[in-house]
Amino acid sequence: MRIFLSILFLVFSLQSWTKADDIRDFQIEGISVGDSLLKYFDKSEIDKNKYYMYKSQKYAQYNYDVRNSDYDNIVIEFKDSGNYLIGSIIARTLYKDNDFYKCSNKEKILLEDLTIIFYDNSNYIDHGIDEHEMDKSGESKGTWHTFELNDKSGWIYLECLNWSDKFNSDGFTDELKLSILNSEYGKFLATEAY
Numbered sequence: 001m002r003i004f005l006s007i008l009f010l011v012f013s014l015q016s017w018t019k020a021d022d023i024r025d026f027q028i029e030g031i032s033v034g035d036s037l038l039k040y041f042d043k044s045e046i047d048k049n050k051y052y053m054y055k056s057q058k059y060a061q062y063n064y065d066v067r068n069s070d071y072d073n074i075v076i077e078f079k080d081s082g083n084y085l086i087g088s089i090i091a092r093t094l095y096k097d098n099d100f101y102k103c104s105n106k107e108k109i110l111l112e113d114l115t116i117i118f119y120d121n122s123n124y125i126d127h128g129i130d131e132h133e134m135d136k137s138g139e140s141k142g143t144w145h146t147f148e149l150n151d152k153s154g155w156i157y158l159e160c161l162n163w164s165d166k167f168n169s170d171g172f173t174d175e176l177k178l179s180i181l182n183s184e185y186g187k188f189l190a191t192e193a194y
Contacts, residue, residue, distance in 0.1 A: 023154030023182050028091045029066060029074055033154065033182040037062060037076060037084040046084065053077075054193035059087055059185065066091075071178075077185060087185025095174040100162040103176045104143075107160040110178065111145055114158060122147040122156075132161060139164035140172075154182040 024034040031040055038046070041062070050060040060080040065073045070093060077088035095103050118124065127144035134140065142161040149155070157179040163172040181189075 022151060023149055023180065026156070026180050028089045028178065028180060029069065029071070031074070031076065031086065031089055033086050033089060033180050033185070035086050037078045037086055043084075050080065052080075054189075056188070056192040056194075058192060059188060087188065088179060088181045090177055090179045093176040095176075098163070098168050098174045100160070100174050103160045103162070103174050106176055107143065107158060110158055110176075114145075114147060114156060118147045118149075118156065121150050123150065132163070135164055135167060137164060137166070140167055152183055154180065155186060156180055 024032050026032065041064075046062050050062050052060055057080060059077050062076045062078065063073060064076075071091040072094045073092050075088075075090040075092065076086055077090075079085045079087065093103070093106065115124065125146040125148070127146065129141055129143050131138045132140040132142055140161070140163045142159055145158040147156040157177070159177045159179075161175050161177070163174055168174075
């Protein structure tokens with residue numbers, strides 16, 4: 001019953017995306033790229049908990065756990081300046097039992113919905129199954145899917161990661177990630193982040 005309700009919730013929440021013309025029209029947990037993070041969280045809370053992932057500190061990350069959701073946590077990447085504009089939202093579902101089968105099944109459901117939603121207004125790329133670059137042994141694998149919006153306002157990424165036993169013992173967890181990135185943040189990643 002819970003799975004049915006989760007799927008029903010997902011279908012109804014994704015239906016609102018079908019009329020979107022721009023990456024800013026898409027939301028995860030009610031949050032959109034292009035909005036100010038200050039619209040959702042207190043500045044002192046953000047500043048106390050933000051961190052930097054890249055050499056350039058133009059963008060910071062804010063991470064929070066989610067309750068009563070299909071996701072376990074959300075990572076928001078935002079401009080670390082006066083306006084705190086959101087460039088990326090990453091929703092993560094963690095599989096602590098390292099059950100890649102569950103991850104893969106949920107990925108298939110999301111991929112079907114995303115394919116229907118973005119059929120006419122995106123370029124879809126199925127990257128297939130590949131090794132994860134962090135694991136030099138080649139044992140950690142994942143699947144990656146990209147939807148690049150035709151209006152060039154951004155991308156939607158869907159990934160399912162299956163970490164090797166070594167990485168699992170190091171604290172890595174198999175996970176499903178749904179990401180929204182706007183074009184400005186994508187340009188930052190390509191030109192300034194590293």
